[in-house]
Amino acid sequence: MSVIPRILKLDAGGLPVEWVDWREAVSLYFTDKIAWEAGTEKILLRGGRSRDTGIRSELSIDSIIAVRDRSHRFARNLVPTLTRRELFHRDGGLCMYCGTHLSFSQMQIEHVVPRSKGGEHAWRNVVSTCEPCNRYKDDRTPEQAGMKLLALPYEPNLAEWLILANRRILADQQAFLERLAPRRVRVAS
Incomplete structure (x- = not known):
């Protein structure tokens, strides 16, 4: 069927x-x-x-x-809820620092501006990352860690969210x- x-x-x-x-x-x-x-x-x-x-x-x-x-x-004005699954789909299953293809279980959520430095847990401040990049960046900004983002984080609109959701x-x-x-x-x- x-x-x-x-x-x-x-x-x-x-x-x-x-x-x-x-x-x-x-x-x-x-x-x-x-x-x-x-x-x-x-x-x-x-x-x-x-x-x-x-x-x-x-x-x-x-x-x-x-x-x-x-x-x-x-x-x-619907903003999709930020979940691990939606972030994984938004970022295409890639580490946004090194470009490694990640499985869902390997992906970690990384705050571009660390929460300890006032960064929010919001779409425009989180990216998918692999464990080695997340560990290396630690509690620093990408600039402080000497790392570059491959793509900028963004807040998906409803149309983008519907594309990601199906x-x-x-x-x-x-x-x-x-x-x-x-x-x-x-x-x-």
Whole structure:
């Protein structure tokens, strides 16, 4: 059995809200809450056969749906919670000092400006790092340790967070969300 991809839910104004599974999408279709569709991918769901006709039921749902409900209130100024998993995805599984590819279990959270020196535990002050780089940097700033960041830490917006949150994102969903993500130059100088 193939895995059914998650559906990108938008508010009626076109702002992304969240990922929903196919069951919730079907419920939105049947309760007539779909305002419009925006995807190029269609997901065909097949049900059982009618006892009377023998015809199998089918429903085609879009990969991107805009919904008439109060979803938009959740999308305003949402900053994703800083978790180890989200940081790992934001930084692409790399140590931001040496560029080593890390497994999730190897990744450590490193505060660019150490907390002991007033650095916050916030998106713009944390990066993924390997254990040797984290140990070497210790309780110093990168400048004090003579280390350079490969990319600057940033706070992802909702579109970026939705991209990070779905490992099985469809091409049309990715393209839609990328248009809403700011163009960033992350390379540290």
